[in-house]
Amino acid sequence: MMRLQPINLILAALLVSAPAVQARDGDLDQRVQRLEQLTQSRGLMEMLSRIEQLQQEVQQLRGDVEVQGHTLEQLRQRQRDLYMDVDRRLQQLESGGGAPSAVVPGAAAAGAADSDRIPVLPSRPATSGDGAEAPDPDAGVGQREQYQQALDILREGRYMQAAEAFRGFLEAHPDSAYAGNAQYWLAESFYVTRQFPQALEEFGEVVEAYPDSNxxxxxxxxxxxxxxxxxxxxxxxxxxxxxxxxxxxxxxxxxxxxxxxxxxxxxx
Missing domain, CATH: 1.25.40.10 (Tetratricopeptide repeat domain)
Known part of the structure; x- marks a missing residue:
């Protein structure tokens, strides 16, 4: 019986310690569960934060798109204004082309700024150097045809070719009664293609070089x-x-x- 006593003591000790071990195991499981919950909660928060950030970025992009759309519409409207203005003036010119009014170089009529009618040139210069009428009946007709050709190119929407044609006319006939109009349409060719610095210079030339032009x-x-x-x-x-x-x-x-x-x- 004395030999069995240590064994009994060991068994008793195991029985006493078993609940503690189980308790420790249970506590460990709870800690693991809490850690898992914390990890999941932290991941969820990070995910929510990322979603919110993405939503803000999308809203910012939408705002940028709206601003760009508004700017584009403004540019389109300005372009339409440019074309409508040129088209209106060309229609006025065409409607007045059948019976154009005579324009005396150097004379400025009241309200002439509204006129796009082609001035009528005399068929020959008024006088020669000695006061007699100069025998050059084709000079005015040639100028008128060259000017009309440049204007036709402009009507067709070939603006850079029209600019070259008007510039060629001005080089060939700097003192023509058509010169002020040709300079204006030269400037208009650059204006309608939005080459604004060049157009600004050419329109300034109308004001400076042809102050009496309509x-x-x-x-x-x-x-x-x-x-x-x-x-x-x-x-x-x-x-x-x-x-x-x-x-x-x-x-x-x-x-x-x-x-x-x-x-x-x-x-x-």
Missing amino acids: KVADARLKIGFIHYEMEDWEAARRELEAVTRSYPGTTAARLAEERLLRLKREGH
Whole structure:
């Protein structure tokens, strides 16, 4: 019986320690479960944070797309305005081409800024160097045909070829009664293709070189428009206001007033 006593003690010790071991195992399982829950919760939070960040990025992209769409529509509207303006002027020119009014070089008529009619050249120069009529009946006809050819190219929408044709006309006939109009349409060829610096220079040449031309008001209007397109708001406002003061009651003045109102609406 004495020999069995140690065994009994060992068994008793095991029985006593078993619940503690089980308790430790159970506590370990709970800790593992809590760690798993924390890990899952942290991953979920990171996922939610990432989703929120993606939503913000999508909203920002949508806003950028809307801004770009608005800017594109503004550019399209400006382009349509350019083409409509040229088309209107060419239609006026065509409607007046059947019975054009005579324009005396150096004379400026009231309201002439609205006229796109082709001036009528005499069939020959008025006088020769000694005061007699010079016998050159084909000079005026040749100028008129060359000018008309350049204008036809412009009507067809071949703007750079039209610019070359008008420039060639001006080089060949710098003192022609058509010169002011040719210079204006040369500038218009660059304007409608949005080559604004070149157009600005060419329209300025209309004002400087042909101050009595019936195209001066239109040229100054376009100078104001070009400053607007180049976002030089102060220069645009200054030139447009000058057109309204200098040419009241004309189409150029009305268009200048409309653009001034647009500047005001846009906060410039």
